[in-house]
Amino acid sequence: MIRFFLRFTGFWLLAAGFVALIVDGTRSIAASSLLLMSAGDAWFAVSPGTLAALEAWARARSPALWDSGITSVLSVPAFLLLLVLGIVLMTLGRVRERSRFEAG
Known part of the structure; x- marks a missing residue:
């Protein structure tokens, strides 16, 4: 399954x-x-609230996690x-x- x-x-x-x-x-x-749409731009176009929630959650845990880790993944083409x-x-x-x- x-x-x-x-x-x-x-x-x-x-x-x-x-x-x-x-x-x-x-x-x-x-x-x-x-022209390539980044994963972050695509996510923002589909559901901006969940992207903002992820950012708030990641910044609360560790600002370095958001700044270096997640933003680099979100900058990859979708x-x-x-x-x-x-x-x-x-x-x-x-x-x-x-x-x-x-x-x-």
Whole structure:
């Protein structure tokens, strides 16, 4: 059941990553220059309240955590972050192939 959930979530993250890549590509073609939306900008566009809540929580725990750790992750292009997270979840949820030489 957990493997299914990991694969299901990974699949949707991969799909969202490809959609973000298409959107960035379309915007870049229209502007005749490379335009990439960062993960932080995408998160702010979707749900600014949760991003503000994360910032408040992280600053309360450790200001260095927000300033150096989380902001560097949020500055990555959204499509890249989504694709990497999707691949990691798909890999964690993969069904292991049984070897024909394996006993049992």
